[in-house]
Amino acid sequence: MNGVEAFLLGRTLMKIGEQAMPRPKSGPAGxxxxxxxxxxxxxxxxxxxVGEIAARTGLPQSQVSTAVARLEQAGSVDTEPDPADRRRRLIRPAAEPSARVTEVRATTIDEALVAALTGPDGTAPTPDTVREVTDALDLLAHALTPSVTAR
Incomplete structure (x- = not known):
């Protein structure tokens, strides 16, 4: 696999993840x-x-601020004034998972994965294929995503 293939795989996995996530019950869509x-x-x-998140992620600071506000409203993160600079806020995960975090974590990608594996002619993947791909994704998640093993 080369860098382009890895990048395209990552984008495909992001789309599968987005399709699998339950939509918020309130707040703006998207x-x-x-x-x-x-x-x-x-x-x-x-x-x-916010500034540090923007620098690490490459997202515009305004988009990060909006995302933090949504996460705070959902109870997923807590913020507090930065003692070194009271104009800034320090952001950390909420001590207890919010109902939204619990809902998202409980939702599997099964349906979205089957849809992604369905052939252009509408041929559904076999259960063995779905299981093999799911096992491979679990392996990748545990090897490459430290936060997965912390759950």
Whole structure:
């Protein structure tokens, strides 16, 4: 696999993940990707600021601020003033998972994965194929995503 193939696989996996995630019951639709990217960064870097998240993720600062506000409203993150600079807020994962986090974590990608594996002619994948791909994704998640093993 080369870098382009890895990049394209990553984009495909992001789309499968987005399709599998339950939609929020309230708040604006859309922007799921930026919210998930921001939450992932906060989990990896607790006690971070909006500017630091923007620098690490490449997202515009305004988009990070919006995502943090949505995550705070959902109870997924907590914020507090930065003692070094009271104008900034430090962002960290909420001590207890919110109902939304619990809902998202409980939702599998099974249906979205089957849809992605369905052939252009509408031929559904075999159960063995779905199981093999699911096992491979579990292996990749545990090897490449430290936060998965922390759950």
């Amino acid at each position: 922007a799921v990707r930026s919210v998930v990217v921001v939450l992932g960064d906060v989990v990896s870097h607790p006690g971070t600021t």
